[in-house]
Amino acid sequence: MTKRKWYSVAAGLLIAFGCGGCTSQQKPMNAELYVMDTQVTQQVYGADAKKASEAVNRRLSELEQLLSLYVESSEISKINENAGKTPVKVDTYTFNLLKKGRSFSEKSNGLFDITIAPLSTLWGITSDHPKVPSENEIASALDHVSYQNLILDEGAQTAFLKEEGMAIDLGGIAKGYFCEEIESIYADYRVDSALISIGGNIYTYHKKPDGSPYRLGIRNPLSDSANDLMGILSSHDEVVATTGTYERYFVQDGVRYHHILDLKTGYPCDSDLISVTVVAKDGALADALSTTLFLAGKEAIPSYINHPDFSVIVIDEENRVYVSPSLADRFTIEDDTFTRANGFEEAA
């Protein structure tokens, strides 16, 4: 054997044994942040993944200061403080989000309302001290919920709540709306691919570096553990948002009160659905719709299951799963407790 051949053998063995475990797979930059009372996690791929994830975290922290109902100096707190008194000039970002929220409230036929804060803070379901309010308290809070009384002046870029006691809560739409901003940050840093979870809503930016779509688990709404899945959805370049009564709740006198409030009654809703997942390019739409369609109940399914702007995975109380045809080949049920509904007419 020549010297060259020996080198070849040695190199071959080194490759086989020394680097056998190496792969060409990129590792993501993982980041975590707590903001707006939710956990944000990112998996970012790219040469500047660290910078991109830090930029996203910085921007989300800024947005919390701008928009949170619970930050005293936020623009939303200022609008709420000045309810019935005077219009408040706001940042363009805040104004556009308020416009979107108001418009969505209008289209939802009263199921969704960004002025829900008097009722949501009364129940305090997401706070440390939730309680069941009295009927009088609920009636009084409902009197102060009305998106029609949110006056947005485009020219002056001001927001004004007409009655004292009114207040805005963007919790049902803001997290989804942020995805648009996040997309532009990822693009600025030339991110190859990313997945971000904001309080359970997931936004996927491009396919994974190996070219495959992200595999997103849809939570089993019957389980107390968020790790139990009912199905898996292949996804890229879209926002996926889910609403279920398992998310946030408290128990008083043996009764479980969840966080999805029905503006018709002022109490947690009594829906005949147990979970609604909305998939859309528009994050704000996905976020706000998942709650709205949950409130709308089973009878509304045929009216939106074929919608051109979004797709859905809806589960009713009999554990039947209604899936938009656009998701049929990229969604699988993983738990035998659930069965795919035969047709949309079952819901009607």
Added chain:
Amino acid sequence: MKTEQQKRKIISKGGIILLLLLIAVSVLLVWMFTPKDDSIGVAQIMLDGKCVKTINLLTAKDSTFTLENCENVHFEIKNHQIRFVNVNCPDHLCEQFGFISHPGQTAVCMPNRVSVTIVGTDAKTDGIVN
């Protein structure tokens, strides 16, 4: 001064073969005796966005422990699984996640800003919508 020929004899052809075989056998033995189960991953514990502890659940012994800068939170490791226990928080939702061990699973205590995520090569999903 050694001649070029003498230098070459320091490691003979047979010696090279033996050396390479020894390396190969050693690597093989290490690989064979390393516990392997892709369904059990590494627990990565984060406190306020920073990784403060990683535990290979495959080799971890049963124990209970707390975090250096967050004594409100305790973890239990049992049968190669990990869970939140005895947590000082208002809702105790973190304890409801139960034991986790598979890559992709996660549990979080929002009030204490502590999370545990299982990382590994065999994750069923890239994320969970909830």
